Amino acid sequence: MSSSPPLFPPSLIxxxxxxxxxxxxxxRPLEAGDYERGFLDVLRVLAPVGDVSGAAFRERFEWMRQRAGEYYLIVVVDGAAAVVGTxxxxxxxxL
Incomplete structure (x- = not known):
């Protein structure tokens, strides 16, 4: 598990x-540690993904987390904790 809070409360799922x-x-909700668990690899199946560093991923994650009620990204993880869906x-x- 990640040391930072998830993107939104898991109870909303x-x-x-x-x-x-x-x-x-x-x-579960997206976590900052999902970068290492293959989140971007799952996205690459759907569309081109640029060269996103771990630091850039965590920065954008925190940006979304600070906007509570706007961003709800979920991940599906397998028994080995690898992200297999989103x-x-x-x-x-x-207005």
Whole structure:
């Protein structure tokens, strides 16, 4: 687990959603340590990803974490704690 708090409170992910995963998989909010667990490799399956350093990843993670209620990135991790899936909800504040 990461030493920094997750992006948002894990309690916001319904237990009914996580219960649908295979037994060795879990779903949780993004953590700063997910850089080392393969988060960007999962994104590369979907679209080109630039050369993002660990420091840049952690800086952007902290930026999103400070905007509580706007960024909800989840990860699915396997039994070895590797990131194998991700999803994102961005709440855009309108006038």
């Amino acid at each position: 319904p237990a009914t959603t996580t219960a649908q995963l295979p037994a060795s998989y879990t779903m 999803g994102c909800l961005v709440v855009e504040k309108k």
